[in-house]
Amino acid sequence: MTKTVERPPAVRVRPVKAPSPAGDRRRRRLTDHLRAYGFLLGGLICFALFSWYPAIRAVVIAFQKYTPGSDPEWVGTANFTRVWQDPEFAAAWRNTLTFTLLALLIGFAIPFVLALVLNELRHAKAFFRVVVYLPVMIPPVVSALLWKWFYDPGAGLANEALRLLHLPTSNWSNGADTALVSLVIVATWANMGGTVLIYLAALQSIPGELYEAAELDGANLLQRVRHVTVPQTRFVILMLMLLQIIATMQVFTEPFVITGGGPENATVTVLYLIYKYAFLYNDFGGACALSVMLLALLGAFSAVYLRLTRSEEAV
Numbered sequence: 502m503t504k505t506v507e508r509p510p511a512v513r514v515r516p517v518k519a520p521s522p523a524g525d526r527r528r529r530r531l532t533d534h535l536r537a538y539g540f541l542l543g544g545l546i547c548f549a550l551f552s553w554y555p556a557i558r559a560v561v562i563a564f565q566k567y568t569p570g571s572d573p574e575w576v577g578t579a580n581f582t583r584v585w586q587d588p589e590f591a592a593a594w595r596n597t598l599t600f601t602l603l604a605l606l607i608g609f610a611i612p613f614v615l616a617l618v619l620n621e622l623r624h625a626k627a628f629f630r631v632v633v634y635l636p637v638m639i640p641p642v643v644s645a646l647l648w649k650w651f652y653d654p655g656a657g658l659a660n661e662a663l664r665l666l667h668l669p670t671s672n673w674s675n676g677a678d679t680a681l682v683s684l685v686i687v688a689t690w691a692n693m694g695g696t697v698l699i700y701l702a703a704l705q706s707i708p709g710e711l712y713e714a715a716e717l718d719g720a721n722l723l724q725r726v727r728h729v730t731v732p733q734t735r736f737v738i739l740m741l742m743l744l745q746i747i748a749t750m751q752v753f754t755e756p757f758v759i760t761g762g763g764p765e766n767a768t769v770t771v772l773y774l775i776y777k778y779a780f781l782y783n784d785f786g787g788a789c790a791l792s793v794m795l796l797a798l799l800g801a802f803s804a805v806y807l808r809l810t811r812s813e814e815a816v
Contacts, residue, residue, distance in 0.1 A: 563789040580790035593774040604749040608689035616700030634694035645758035703737040
């Protein structure tokens, strides 16, 4: 009798599909994005807590009657109306716009000229870079106190130098006609170091062949600057101009430390008036209303400026 041998059931092997290259790329890209946002999460949280939330909170308080220790009361646009009718409001905006204009005339040209000079130096270039950048490393309050002593009408260094040269002295920051110009000089000296280095980096990125071609065509120094340097650094100039306008519209340290807004409100700026509303008048609603006005003006200016520069680049 023969014994039948049972065969095991056949195992069906399913073909393994090869991974899709497009799917792998999507998964890899998603993993990279998640990893990047994981590293950025701490910074985003800090930025949200200390920048976005205060900005949103300030917009809300601008429409409220808010004092510490009491419940906020919704008042609509009453804060804006009260701030608008304040006699210091017009003076603050006038001083701020004048300061910005003077800073553009004085503080925008000087860094560019210094960068051109440093770019042409052949010896001790690193030393002069440190000298130019040194004021930026000094704390702003210390710098303002230094210039306050410098501008002292009695024993200040500025008037002492004028006396040695047998020139008439000035009231500097104590005179209503000269105080704002004096603060512009302080701000220019304190902040031009970073601008000079940015200009210097832009100048060093210009191909030398362009200058050689201009020299072969007989261009002098001014013509080379006009037809080679300025067009090649145009984007950097425009961006730094925008940043400088935004920064000078928010000037506070120099009026606060050196002049205290005087004399005769000649140096009261918008940011200094915001400080007075919040910490002297205890009116946080008015301070936030004025802050929203400044934010709206700077935002509108930045949008128009960037739109115009973008359209010019397209042409």
